Amino acid sequence: ETGVTQSPTHLIKTRGQQVTLRCSSQSGHNTVSWYQQALGQGPQFIFQYYREEENGRGNFPPRFSGLQFPNYSSELNVNALELDDSALYLCASSPGTGRADTQYFGPGTRLTVL
Amino acid sequence: KQEVTQIPAALSVPEGENLVLNCSFTDSAIYNLQWFRQDPGKGLTSLLLIQSSQREQTSGRLNASLDKSSGRSTLYIAASQPGDSATYLCAVLDSNYQLIWGAGTKLIIKP
Numbered sequence: 162e163t164g165v166t167q168s169p170t171h172l173i174k175t176r177g178q179q180v181t182l183r184c185s186s187q188s189g190h191n192t193v194s195w196y197q198q199a200l201g202q203g204p205q206f207i208f209q210y211y212r213e214e215e216n217g218r219g220n221f222p223p224r225f226s227g228l229q230f231p232n233y234s235s236e237l238n239v240n241a242l243e244l245d246d247s248a249l250y251l252c253a254s255s256p257g258t259g260r261a262d263t264q265y266f267g268p269g270t271r272l273t274v275l
Numbered sequence: 276k277q278e279v280t281q282i283p284a285a286l287s288v289p290e291g292e293n294l295v296l297n298c299s300f301t302d303s304a305i306y307n308l309q310w311f312r313q314d315p316g317k318g319l320t321s322l323l324l325i326q327s328s329q330r331e332q333t334s335g336r337l338n339a340s341l342d343k344s345s346g347r348s349t350l351y352i353a354a355s356q357p358g359d360s361a362t363y364l365c366a367v368l369d370s371n372y373q374l375i376w377g378a379g380t381k382l383i384i385k386p
Contacts, residue, residue, distance in 0.1 A: 165318075194374075203279070203364055203376030204319075219373060251318060263309075264374075266319040 164188075165254050165267035173273045179240045182270045186233040186254030192216070193235045194264060195227060198249040210235060247274045277302045277369045281377035289385050290357060296350040296380045298365035303343045306368040310339050310350050313362045313379065322363075323350070355384045 164187040174180050186193050192211045196204035206219035210229035224240040233254070239246055249271050253264035278301045288294055298308070310322045323332045323339040325348070331340040338351040348365060364379040 196374075201378065203366070203378050204374070205376070206373045217372060253319075263321055263324060265321075266311075268318040 165252065165265050167250075167252055167267040167270050169270060170268070171271045171273075173275065174242050175275050176242055176244060178242050179238065180242060180272065182237045182239075182250050182252075182272070184235045184237070184252035184254075184267055186235065186252075187256075187265060188233055190233060190254035190256050190265070192255045192257065192262070193229055194253045194255075195235075195237045196251040196253070197221075197246075198251060198269070200248070204251055207237070242274045244274050247272060277305075277367065277375045279365060279367060279375050279377040281363075281365060281380050283380060284378065285381040285383075287383040287385060288355060290355060292355050293351070293353050294355055294382075296352070296363050296382070298348040298350070298377055300346045300348075300367050300375070302369065303346055304370045305343065306370075306372070308339075308341050308348050308365060308367050309374075310337075310348075311364045311366065313364060319364070352382075357384045357386050360384050 166185045168183045194209040195207040198204040207221050208218040209216045213229045226238045229235040249269045251269045253266045255262035255264045280299045282297045307326050309324045311319045313319050325332045325341040336353040341348045360383050362379040362381045366374045366376040369375050
């Protein structure tokens with residue numbers, strides 16, 4: 162177990178809705194990263210937060226946004242859901258700036274958009 | 276643009292065999308390369324991390340090598356066991372400090 166938890170485990174939404182996914186990092190880990198993993202593919206980097214500030218972003222549109230809180234929890238928000246947003250969403254925490262640190266992954270949230 | 280490819284996409288072998296999983300990447304400007312294991316419903320577990328200046332790393336029955344100049348890494352699993360069944364992914368940390376992932380190799384070890 163990595164000590165990183167995510168909720169909910171599974172979620173079903175319809176196109177156009179908004180969704181919030183949650184992650185609880187290991188205590189003391191100041192960096193959290195979020196990834197999207199489509200079925201049969203490797204994860205794609207969405208963005209990273211360090212001490213509550215965005216610290217890097219992948220090739221995802223602005224309707225993907227995030228928050229990180231002082232209590233080592235974080236959120237991924239997706240607005241105007243599209244069918245292609247159906248995927249496993251993974252968060253990972255790391256102790257330092259996260260740039261070259263080992264990342265500890267949560268079990269993921271499976272999002273289905275109908 | 277960095278691209279990571281894993282071959283084969285799936286592999287099924289009898290228990291006890293030694294096996295090799297392959298990973299290739301297109302841009303040698305990487306900070307490190309990692310091998311992960313993914314089990315259904317359990318997220319990703321880091322197996323081995325090789326810094327760009329290193330040639331290999333070992334952990335138990337696992338050995339990973341890195342040839343940065345040719346853009347290749349291999350994960351060697353000795354004396355495979357049914358519990359090794361999982362999807363194995365490799366990822367490189369690129370020059371923008373982003374992890375770029377392969378699509379994985381699904382490994383099945385038959386008892």
